[in-house]
Amino acid sequence: AIVTVVCLATSFALTLMLYVGYEGKQVIPVFDWIQVHWSGGSFEADFALYIDSLTLLWMLFVTGIGTLISVYATEYMEHDVGKGYARFFAGVSIFLFAMSCLVMGDNLVMLYLGWEGVGFASYWLIGYFYQRPSAVAAAKKAFIVNRIGDLGLAIAIYLIWATFGTIQYDGIATALA
Secondary structure (H helix, E strand, C coil), X not given: CHHHHHHHHHHHHHHHHHHHCCCCCEEEEEEEEEEEEECCEEEEEEEEEEECHHHHHHHHHHHHHHHHHHHHHHHHCHHHCCHHHHHHHHHHHHHHHHHHHHHXXXXXXXXXXXXXXXXXXHHHHHCCCCCCHHHHXXXXXXXXXXXXXXXXXXXXXHHXXXXXXXXXXXXXXHHHC
């Protein structure tokens, strides 16, 4: 719990400093990810971070509220100190990492990856008390509902790529303009 809270509080402080000192949009490439080319076109999705004022504002919410939730959860989950306690905070950390990926992704595939991570972590956290049949049933229901959302998002990403020829946010904005 302490690792999660300290990392989130540090992330919030760094995001706040970036937000206050914002100097303009940046794309930070991490590594080349998906590069498929054929005679009629291509599909490219790099693992990159897209930083602008809106991204930083949402990251303030993700890291700030995530920090507060984690602080609250340290006391709320105190009755479960032990192996389960660490498992719970691992799930919270994965949820917030996936949410950060969703918010800061440079393209729609990164958004989809973040969406999948949030869905996985939600399933994990909802089913945390796996000895309770109600928790298992709720986790299964969340898993199924997320799969429906996944399909809709995947179809939307395909349609955007088919229409604009790109899944990069800058390319879509240029095509719309």
